[in-house]
Amino acid sequence: MSILLGDREYFKGIGKIPYEGPETDNPLAFRWYDENRVVGGKSMKEHLRFAIAYWHTFCGSGLDPFGGPTLFYPWDENSDAVARAKDKADAAFEFITKIGAPYYCFHDVDVVDYADDVRTNEKRLQTLTEYLAEKQKSSGVKLLWGTANLFSHHRYMNGASTNPDFQVVTHAGAQIKMALDATIALGGENYVFWGGREGYMTLLNTDMKREQEHFAQMLKMAVAYARKNGFKGKFFIEPKPCEPTKHQYDYDAATVIGFLRQHDLLDDFSLNLEVNHATLAGHTFQHELQVAADAGLLGSIDANRGDYQNGWDTDQFPNDLQEWTQAMLIILQANGLAGGGINFDAKRRRNSTDVADVFHAHIGGMDTVARALLIADKIRQNGEYDRIRQERYHSFDGGKGAEFEAGTLQLEDLFGLAADGGEPAMISGKQEYLENLINRFI
Amino acid sequence: MSILLGDREYFKGIGKIPYEGPETDNPLAFRWYDENRVVGGKSMKEHLRFAIAYWHTFCGSGLDPFGGPTLFYPWDENSDAVARAKDKADAAFEFITKIGAPYYCFHDVDVVDYADDVRTNEKRLQTLTEYLAEKQKSSGVKLLWGTANLFSHHRYMNGASTNPDFQVVTHAGAQIKMALDATIALGGENYVFWGGREGYMTLLNTDMKREQEHFAQMLKMAVAYARKNGFKGKFFIEPKPCEPTKHQYDYDAATVIGFLRQHDLLDDFSLNLEVNHATLAGHTFQHELQVAADAGLLGSIDANRGDYQNGWDTDQFPNDLQEWTQAMLIILQANGLAGGGINFDAKRRRNSTDVADVFHAHIGGMDTVARALLIADKIRQNGEYDRIRQERYHSFDGGKGAEFEAGTLQLEDLFGLAADGGEPAMISGKQEYLENLINRFI
Amino acid sequence: MSILLGDREYFKGIGKIPYEGPETDNPLAFRWYDENRVVGGKSMKEHLRFAIAYWHTFCGSGLDPFGGPTLFYPWDENSDAVARAKDKADAAFEFITKIGAPYYCFHDVDVVDYADDVRTNEKRLQTLTEYLAEKQKSSGVKLLWGTANLFSHHRYMNGASTNPDFQVVTHAGAQIKMALDATIALGGENYVFWGGREGYMTLLNTDMKREQEHFAQMLKMAVAYARKNGFKGKFFIEPKPCEPTKHQYDYDAATVIGFLRQHDLLDDFSLNLEVNHATLAGHTFQHELQVAADAGLLGSIDANRGDYQNGWDTDQFPNDLQEWTQAMLIILQANGLAGGGINFDAKRRRNSTDVADVFHAHIGGMDTVARALLIADKIRQNGEYDRIRQERYHSFDGGKGAEFEAGTLQLEDLFGLAADGGEPAMISGKQEYLENLINRFI
């Protein structure tokens, strides 16, 4: 992939980020991510399918609940919304091609600022869609997924698809339609729903059942529309337990899977799992991956990390090798992500104000994930890790255990087997042994 | 209900707890729980169906992870297991009849200590079943539900129904069978599963999918056995996110409902919701009640409370009027608990070592719940609270909103309605207004 | 207090909020806050010294990390900063006099928008100070405390007084000086430090010791300047554990007290405790109050509440009667707040967009606190609550226990007393009894 510049260069002094290997002391080089290196029969690039998130990386202002913007972008200066959006697209493709990511992701309003008129917005997005299509073609960068931002505008303060006011629901629908149109036009491989306002601020004013039925209804309409218009990709739901609302309906993987099953949406949907959302929900990232994998719904990943001492979505860049090693083990066992990739839904800290910081942030994240892939592959090559887990259940692989699994025993049979078999031997769970085994390969 | 004593009186100096009304300063009287008072057409007794938990109230030792027993019971002194169990039953029925609860609940090993031989245990439990049946008959006290303790014995350290060793699974099955036999023989109205070891300590050694399938298998076998033996009651699953294991499969209401739906168990099961388990899972108690109610699965309640500064299951007695008022609103809207009752899965603090303390604890809990019922009833009589919530969704009660609900609109229709309808008005969620409205009645 | 309007009325249709008593169904009346009602020898007004927070109530935009403004104010429309600020002051005094609060509080930038030039800002604030002085005089409303906002401007992204760049520290000092000038000119009774950026985002780049010494240095300079200029009031530090930074130095009451003692600042400072900051730090509000009271440093309160399922500063209005009853007991035992008052550092929800909502929010908060005062007073009149706690320690009121307290025993003496005295009796902590006792008065 060669660098794609627009009219001007925005990230001056920084070129294409090269792979230089673990021994380099160049902070603007990859130490582990070597896109063409083959691991277990696939290139790193194919395994990881890294994507750059338009919103944090090109739109994030550094604003937080107690402070104003700290990040001021040269591509954000034109007073015309469409021209400004094109400048941003230029900057985006410059960054994406310099960092060497094969994919990007966006919300509608990341791509171009929306006005308060639906048809104006439609036109703006169409214009930018054409512009982005051109840039994709020139660079080879592809769209991993598109989505609609149904949480920032004040009209969504009480919900989008789950808003008690139907007129608001129509706006949610309109935005989804336009974002689907753009995604399809750009060859987007997937479409994501993250329902930041689809939940409640207080149960006191909420009919949760009715709101969730409305949400299911909207998902069905989106699928129908997209399929009708030729979209072959997956739909993803991204769980998050809370923030911005007190409680969001897409709380965690298990909740979303239950909802999809209830509303007969399992065929079209799978999950986009975010690390920080897992931990906010009281789970490890690995747990959420495993839940999704067990249901055959492991679709995509929003890579970042939270802060265990802070109770909000800090969306820091990934840097935890042990977490990612275990995550990669699960992903490899599941034969990879089904259709999705690894999108950096992560933002540099608001006080990381140097131009280079956004590169450091992504390089650190990409290297962490790539290194974890290499480690996980070695663990699987070694074989002991998978074997121990499998052998732990061998009593169900034959005999009465297998009959139990087949459903041919009755409770009275278990009684007899217990009474006659006597007290079982104690079998160690070997947790520390396994933890050491993992660390051996790091 | 008159007091039922055994050979000796265990709670000397304390008689039947009377209702004396809000103005009393007698700490051993009810101020709000007046069992025959009619509220919304039913007596308080019928609404609340209070149950006493055998384990905490008659077996709890005060032991914690850093300290030994502090509670020493006179009914715990006989060296013969069966005789000791009968003494305990005497104490239990003395307490239950003095406090005036219509129900009790137990695990198998609460009722009588188990040995390490299955058939011995069966005999012991049968003996005590007969003894308890006699006491039920004499007192009028009934069994709300029975259950098997599948978490305390060291054989369950790696799981019970989800243990990787089939021989352990047979023991789980044996205990369930015996506990079902006892529950059926005693006219128990329900049977509960709380899976304290049905989860994992580390994902590294766990095949979560296979373990959960084993769990579903066991539930099916239990239902089949019970139905065959004439049991007409409900089965409950009690969610809890963690503790004792790092992660339990029955994490919260949404997770359990998803599991029941996946394994086609919705007809026989509903939920037993515990306050402290809700808060450990990151939810309010009200949220869990509403999730269950929306699924038609609001079965029963384990009443207690947690400590928001402590991250474990403190199981304190309920005393939060605002929490219970909102809970009662949901229960009343759902037309009550389906088959279950309100069981005090709560323990006095380990330093509450006076004989009277266990009475104070239950009186405080019963009064809190009863008072909340009265408040919730007043709120519903007033009507404004229900009305505001209902009217909030009126745009779906007709016109295009109703068509949306009916599934007859397409995404393009929403687009058109949004574009033509323009920006919706901002409608207040009235949260503070509603919070004040609730507090007005407390 | 009569209503003070400016050129126009901003809260039309809402007049002076009257006290109507518990039975009223008027949502725009107080049910418990009756300012002249005498409780334990002081009027409610004197006990509670309610203050309105300029920032949330007149400046809060409803913006959150995932969404833009929802609250649009008619006083925010003038394009001239000073004229706009005067409009806001008019609105503020209209609200304050309608709600009937005797005090208000502000940050410098709440009162008037700051430009990027220090001397311009000084002039703006001086102009507004004169305007506010006039309004105070006309209305009788007083300034509980002033403060400088050292967290919102991007220059403070790495800290204010603790910034690694001295030039930023000078700006912090300049703002403090100007805010002190305004506070003194307005007869402000106290001055507050809340150090939202005085902490770290990562320890990796932080010299915590040096930063804290800088903070102490700034506090000393502020005290010296204020005393030189005639300020007789208290300085408060408001603890908060985190947010916006990962970790703030003024973590909780104990940490701040330790810091004040280390830097010899105990004479001039005491604490301003916020409910939501207590709970974010892992404490109850009552705990923080007690820690401060025990140190003789219970200065003032920022009244609000958090959400136990959300890990950020939700700053909701108080409505928990049980929490506030226990808080009031501690405040009454400490003979009240030393110099401070009860400031509503609380914001209506961002979807509470009706004009009346800000009244409902404050009425609910004021009524909750007032009602808690009445309950706490009744509990203290009853006397049993205080008596039980005092008697619990009677073994130290004389004999060897008193000698222990006096420091005249040695470890060997304790050994002898233990060996000879034998095993102590077990004495119940009576927790449930006491919890019931409190609830009896609610």
Place this chain on the structure above:
Amino acid sequence: MSILLGDREYFKGIGKIPYEGPETDNPLAFRWYDENRVVGGKSMKEHLRFAIAYWHTFCGSGLDPFGGPTLFYPWDENSDAVARAKDKADAAFEFITKIGAPYYCFHDVDVVDYADDVRTNEKRLQTLTEYLAEKQKSSGVKLLWGTANLFSHHRYMNGASTNPDFQVVTHAGAQIKMALDATIALGGENYVFWGGREGYMTLLNTDMKREQEHFAQMLKMAVAYARKNGFKGKFFIEPKPCEPTKHQYDYDAATVIGFLRQHDLLDDFSLNLEVNHATLAGHTFQHELQVAADAGLLGSIDANRGDYQNGWDTDQFPNDLQEWTQAMLIILQANGLAGGGINFDAKRRRNSTDVADVFHAHIGGMDTVARALLIADKIRQNGEYDRIRQERYHSFDGGKGAEFEAGTLQLEDLFGLAADGGEPAMISGKQEYLENLINRFI
């Protein structure tokens, strides 16, 4: 160090754990801990001063709040308390010498079971002290610290030194005296206070101020007694926020330091910091280390780890390389631990029931810490990490910044400097750069 066996071998089939280097696949060998390897001028053994905790490693039963013992020890079978204690000591020294730790730590009741008679206990502990002294001499193993268990016996249910009943306080004093005698006799290098019951279950029955004064009194008596009897070592306080009580007075490092300063105990005391206690208090381990180091009070470490999804003290063995690398950086910057060492206050999981598991657990922990030492040393050798942090504050190293630090500027001076100097440049905090820098060396 050669293996020291007693009358029988307890850990059969496992010999001395050798160092075999990173490439070994022997799970019973060290891969990183090479005791004689010199790092920055000191051997690993001297840097780390590893200690084995008697309680978890030789006494831990596997009991948890929901389950009974799972770990059954062959040294626990003799019915005579003293003989049983000697067997345990034999097992302990066998393990300690096999694992190759230079130190151990104990509570009084770990060493020998206590009866309910003080003088009997004194005799038992003296007998075991002689026995242990002999074993120390034979093996070369030393006592890092001793302590008294003032939390497990039911008499301490309301506190030990802070108990409202003076007779209980005398027992605490008696135990401290005996534990000090043993520690001194065994050449123990330090003495620790962990106050598991020194806190409250409810504020409703607690005079926190009086209780804390009692605690300070006891600490002073212990110091006086120990110094009189020739003890030259350090006293440590080990902070923990809660568990077993709702709130413990030794909440975290800052709280304890404030308490020590208030009661003039800074000369004799420093801190023993536990990883899991740091995280339970809402801090990182690194934060607690830095707070102690900044106060010159970084004494010793209880090495373990918690579980971020579980809210109790899981006391798992350390295995987080990134956490320990940053910890080691702080320890090296502070010139090591002052007097203390690294004690494994960690327990294998209750289902780790193989004899080898306790070895795997310790090997994993020791290797993690040793590897982190090597990494931290490399980072310090490289120098960039320390340099960036230091240079960040250069504006205070001269000029007006230095005058500010010296206290010779006034607030008016800052105003002038701000106004004249204008808006400061924005300086990146370089967080991601530094995070990458650390990871480069892992």
